[in-house]
Amino acid sequence: MSHPTTTPRRTATSSTPGQPSNWAPAAPATVLLTVLGVLMVGQMYTVLALLNPMAAALGTTPAQATWTATAFGFAYAAGFLLSGPLSDRYGPRAVITAGLVAAAATTAAVSTAPNLPTAIALRSLQGLTAATFAPSALSYVVHHVAPRRRGTALACITSGMLAAAVVMQIGAQAVAAGIGWRAVFWLGAALMALSLAPVRRVLRPTPRHGTDCGLLQAFAAMPRLLRQPRLSALYLSTVALMSAFVALYTAVAIAGPPSIAGDSSAILALRASALPSLVAVPLLAPVLQRLRAPLRAVLAFALAALTVAAGSFLGGHTVPLAIALLLFVAAVAAAAPAVVETVNADAPHARGAAVALYGCSMFVGASLGPQLTGALTGLGFGGILLVVAAVLVLGVLLALPTLGRRPAARRG
Template sequence: MSRSALSPRRHAKARQPDTFSGWAPTAPTITLLTALGILVVGQMYTVLALLHPMARSLHTTPGQVTWTATAFGFAYAAGFLIAGPLTDRYGPRAVMSAGLVAATATTAAAGTAPDLTWAVVLRVIQGLTAAAFAPAAFSSIAHHIAPPRRPVALTCVTSGMLGAAVLMQIAAQAVAAGTGWRAVFLLSAALMALSLPLVRRTLRPTPRPDTGGGLLHAFAAMPRLLRKGRLVALYAATVTLMAAFVALYTAVAVAGPPGIAGNPTAILALRASALPALVAVPLLAPLLSRLAAPKRLVLSLGAAAVAVAAASVLGGHTILLAVALLLFVAAVAAAAPAVVETVNATAPHARGAAVALYACSMFIGASLGPQLAGALTGQGFSTILRVAAAGLLLGAALTWPALRHQPTK
């Protein structure tokens, strides 16, 4: 066979390094994990768009219904401490598949709650089962996506998880307006069930590691990581980031500025105004990755604080408030993958456990956000945002020492 006959095959291989070298196909994997990130992580945020209809149905107040978000978030955070080591031991595909089966059942059950007590209990169980997704997704990227494409994959998936706060609130608001709030949970459960064959077909199996201590060895890594001061500071900064993020969106619903509060159309438009940022940041990932992750993290937290502080004085100007929200969400979307990269670099020998702790801190912050907004509702929309801005500045201060311990690019 001639050289010319062989050259097209060589060229095809050169164009598709993921497939010939054993890496998972990048586009299908990223698409699936990003979509599932929106759906599964979005279960945290759906109730923020359902506070008023749920309150009427469950005979309580919107402020009390925020406990269903907090209950899910704390359970979700706790679930990471289990799901992370399980993923290291049994592989991301197996853990994600089992988690989706369980989350399908618990999500459907959450839609049947007869009162607030049952709603909180069922949301706790839902959060525990949904927690299998994030550690498995990050682990799948680390093991099966070609190294040059991992930063883009990580940015897309984390942006999808953050975008869930916007997209799932919009979707929940639209579904609830037509068929009631319970249908939001039933539809989510159906979509989870439909995703199972795609997970089995798209994700690659991961060989079980030969760790002499077995599963207990995987769990033992977590206490050791919590003795590293720089890691603890990064986790604390993550709490402040997500608390501010969720508090802002909760504040729009429970203490919205004049002209927006009580106006479903205005609230929907304000939520949607941040969507371009969640599309733009993944597209800019190659450019952003030229900055070392710690520097990107500090700058993003600082920019987020400035945007929220600006939003606190723009409540009476809907368009300007939407612009400030857009910039805030862009900064958060840039910060989230930078945290993961910095955590991975700080704990290179226990990345599964380190990222599980990151995800845990992420949703501790997300769980505190609704309560922060609820506690300050009487002080007004602007006060909630000023407190959130102060928290973001604290997060930037906590991550500053990481600049001295990471190589620059």
Template sequence: MSHPTPTTSLPLTPTKSPGPAAIAPNTLDQPPSWAPAAPTIALLTALGVLMVGQMYTVLALLHPMATALGTAPEQVTWTATAFGFAYAAGFLLAGPLSDRYGSRAVITTGLVAATAATLAVSAAPDLPTAIALRSLQGLTTATFAPAALSYVVHHIAPQRRGTALTCITSGMFAAAVLLQIGAQAVAAGLGWRAVFWLSAALMALSLIPVRRVLRPTLRHGTGGGLSQAFAAMPRLLGRPRMVALYLSTVALMSSFVAIYTAVAIAGPSGIAGNSSAILALRASALPALVAIPVLARLLQRLAAPLRAVLAFALAALTVAAGSFLGGHTVPLALALLLFVAAVAAAAPAVVETINATAPHARGAAVALYGCSMFIGASLGPQLTGALTGLGFGGILRVVAATLVLGILLALPALRHHRAR
């Protein structure tokens, strides 16, 4: 789940490094010296997997949670939906807060709050309480992604930013796979509540490297980041091409999560009930999430709108093909591999297009992008739940149609780019 995205000005392609005279001390965008790239990228990528992955842990826990909470797996999908909607709302708040108070402060505060909320989820006695606590967890974990990517923009040297952003966003997409695999393994041995205990412990321990590796953002004056970011949002939503890009993001992320939910609760024929086969399907996408960052420089030779359209098309084709593969694990795994690769390529292409479309309001534009991502991620489980009667193949065909809609929504940006 690319999920993942920046909330401030994000030049996704390298820019010229400023000369000594341009690097004035004590300014927001030009710190006295750039932060070390390698430890920063490693820390933020690992935290991205942990924090964004909380959205997806329950997809591997639907059956044990349903048994413990006295409900059906289809009803437990609401814990993913509640998390996603709260995460989307939190994204709109976290971006301006990072602009106003600094990325490290927001990440630190968010980790403390998310630790408490995650522990609370582990104690949920029934489904309504679990849904409410997952909403709180989504709101608190939403502080990480905007602040982390804002930190990259302000503290990593321009020639390293493209690599940093690609690694961190790929980690956020990898979270959808890694945290499902981890949650399935932990739940099998220790029960589903232990998944949240372990997640909370890792969040708390992460505070140590965050304070040691990340630098505080230097600020002077009040800046007005909050009011400026919020004021720009209604203007952006009045631009049809921007709205189309946001809706394409909803289509992309709802498809992404719907596929993984379908694997968990709709079970392709011959694989349903086989935990080893389901685990193999979940893990099959991992090579794609490694390959996309490696191929980032090559992919960036294509214009961002063209990359987005081509990636949507590949995703639609692979899902459509997968719908006819039945319970054959290996071909399905290959289709899922290509699908996840397409999603991981599409997400940064869309955010780069948004950056170029709104150069004077990038913070607000990309905050809305992050919000649309998690609205889509929230709708994915409900899409699958509503279509379970169609079977695994039928769900995949509807998802393929949703991705075709995403292509149509991304086309205006491509036409505008070519005309310009």
């Protein structure tokens, strides 16, 4: 997403002490995009808290109902490959606006599903339309937020997207307990529709002359990026990270530790216990950014693997498990912006395609997570966590080649 018209602007303003007039105000955009990240990305995770009531209403089992998460995730991943180039061509605000309209319609439609096959089909459409948000949000930050504020903005937005796994499960569980699981999707659709006004008011449009690269050029960049060994390995490590992240939360929902299995309040508390880490990581962004992005990514992956491995030996001890989950989610939250920064640095002339491939790899992993847990339920909660830890170790190994990249000069 590096456009000829935007390069001089960054060069001219990156050294200005104050907020340059031609950079968008960072704070309101960051807050809006973070909140929308929770809402839009959270549509992936709502069903993890609804598996039992959905299964009962749709005439299936909770394990089979996980396909509603998988279908959404694969469609979401495919949607990234379209929405990244669309954002380059038409501008992030335009794509976010159109995507909110389409996602509101498909989200409302999910609530009408009479059976599992229909629910899977509608969730696929929902995933495809919801995919318009994340690449466009990241693109907006790269092109409209001043470099000195960009790292914090990325940390907030990616943490919000990860917080969606916790916040939206908690919200969905509460709404379903009060007025039924179908209301979760009606409420989500209404919030998307209400978001249109602040999006148009807060976000700046991208000048049309800055998007003359065309769709074909953006799509053509993707194969070139995948031929770069370090980038390909980093994308695969992201698949490993996100499959582990979703597998762990799915395991809590359908194979929970003995001390909390069947206790909705205990499961809710365990999910909520990770939220402080998603607040702490953006606050610590200035400190974390003293480390090179590739090193931050590798260290975060390693911490995630260690905490999940430790969690597998904690059995039904809820408090130590909650601490392990807190550290795990903090590691994932620290890894995400580090990976985005590394991807952007390795693809300065094809950022739209690079971020689209990153998002695709994220949600391919997120889609595989529920199926990984479903296939391993016979191992019990501790056994599932051991396998998840092994997946994360593979992610560490795949991320290691990025350490060999020489630090590039700071780009706007």
